[in-house]
Amino acid sequence: MLTTMSPIRLDSAEQERLRESYRHLHRHPELSMQEHRTADYIGAELDSVGIPNFRCGGTGVVGVLRNGEGPTVAFRADTDGLPIQEETGLDYASAARGELPDGTEVPVMHGCGHDVHVACLLSAARVMVQRSSTWSGTLLLIFQPGEETAAGAQAMVDDGLWSKVPAPDLVLGQHVMPIPAGEIRWISGNAMALADSWKVTLRGRQAHGSQPHDAIDPIVLGAHMITRLQSVVAREIDARRAAVVTVGTFHAGLKENIIPDRAEFTLNIRTLDQQTRHQVLAAVRRTLMAEATASAAPEPEIEELYTFPLLVNDHTWTHSMVKAMKTEFGDQQVVESEPLMGSEDFGTLPQSAQAPGVFWYFGGHDAATLEQPAVPKNHSPHFAPAEQPTLETGARAALAALYRGFNGV
Structure with a gap:
């Protein structure tokens, strides 16, 4: 004993x-x-x-x-x-x-x-x-x-x-x-929760700040993506299931009068079951690709940083x-x-x-x-x-x- x-x-x-x-x-x-x-x-x-x-x-x-x-x-x-x-x-x-x-x-x-x-x-x-x-x-x-x-x-x-x-x-x-x-x-x-972190790199076309018609603006593209992503949980996930989509960083440009050719942001996604995780990740990826298409930009590069079990x-x-x-x-x-x-x-x-x-x-x-x-x-x-x-x-x-x-x- x-x-x-x-x-x-x-x-x-x-x-x-x-x-x-x-x-x-x-x-x-x-x-x-x-x-x-x-x-x-x-x-x-x-x-x-x-x-x-x-x-x-x-x-x-x-x-x-x-x-x-x-x-x-x-x-x-x-x-x-x-x-x-x-x-x-x-x-x-x-x-x-x-x-x-x-x-x-x-x-x-x-x-x-x-x-x-x-x-x-x-x-x-x-x-x-x-x-x-x-x-x-x-x-x-x-x-x-x-x-x-x-x-x-x-x-x-x-x-x-x-x-x-x-x-x-x-x-x-x-x-x-x-x-x-x-x-x-x-x-x-x-x-x-499960947690998935991604880095998303957006490609655009650089131009003078006074000539936005010559650019594909990755900052505007990123802003649309980030705003749209907030609807994934609010409008696509059953309210009885828990999920969080957070954008933690956003980086773009070096000067106020230059539209840059790239931007990047990082995402953190939390869910409490695999079914919800797969649904959220698929919706996030679909949203990123669709917004890029809407802006006539190349497909974004998505790097999966890490996953918590x-x-x-x-x-x-x-x-x-x-x-x-x-x-x-x-x-x-x-x-x-x-x-x-x-x-x-x-x-x-x-x-x-x-x-x-x-x-x-x-x-x-x-x-x-x-x-x-x-x-x-x-x-x-x-x-x-x-x-x-x-x-x-x-x-x-x-x-x-x-x-x-x-x-x-």
Whole structure:
């Protein structure tokens, strides 16, 4: 029999180590698939408590803690930062710089909470080592790069992740969100959206700004496309199905009196099921081609940048985890949620391992922050989770889930 650990409490020394780890990670973010120093730090932390580890997927780190007979439970934390100029005013704010794939230098910030995720999993790992007599099995600690670009999970799988470790019986993950600190939210079944990102390049004909009749104006063409695309969800998708079409960037021209010969914009498309996804993508592509024809322009070039998979939580294991979380935090702090239109590549891991997966959310904001007119959300330059009880909640939630995983559904 395994020892019941609820409620779990971190001693003062572990709370301080958790805080220091979080602050270090927050100060030193790195862009997707460039997390070299972060990987070094994680490896050193695992080494310090005797957990064997190895690199996988470039800048990913996998720790393997074998502790006798029993299930194999994997827990994933994502490690990458974002190209954001931090404006939190924290004394441990990031001043880091990074380089995008096109060579552009940008500020870098942990604006999505991945620093919290890593710090909490490292804390949980230390506790599992300290209390190895209370559980039995194999713990896989997966520190995954490149979540923000949907590249990291697949890179680890392509690098042979599941051939290098015991096959997992369960894969777990969590995410800090702009909800009350200390709260846990869960979703069974379809939990986070599919996401498709495209770059669309428009070709026109350059001319003087005073002679538009000599041009094929890609800016006007792009404006028509972008406006028309907003009718795809509003007029073609059943209102009972969720979908979002967003244009995130638009670039064209170098001077106000020159009609350029090209323009480009990027699209982000979110759906919660494959049928709706195929319908939206087909409608978007049809709209782009038709508008180009209407403007006597060449067909646009469409580059598929990346795709996030649907995140599906296993029903049986999700409800088992809910019981564990309620035991740990109390019924009032564990709340069922609706599917999110945000996306995660976490789903790649359980899908590729053919194992059940469970992913939940924990709160990061105190009451004062939640009362602000504009609450800082993930990907905001002002996103700064309250250190406590956020960090301890994340570590305790990870431990509660791990113990449930090793005890069985």
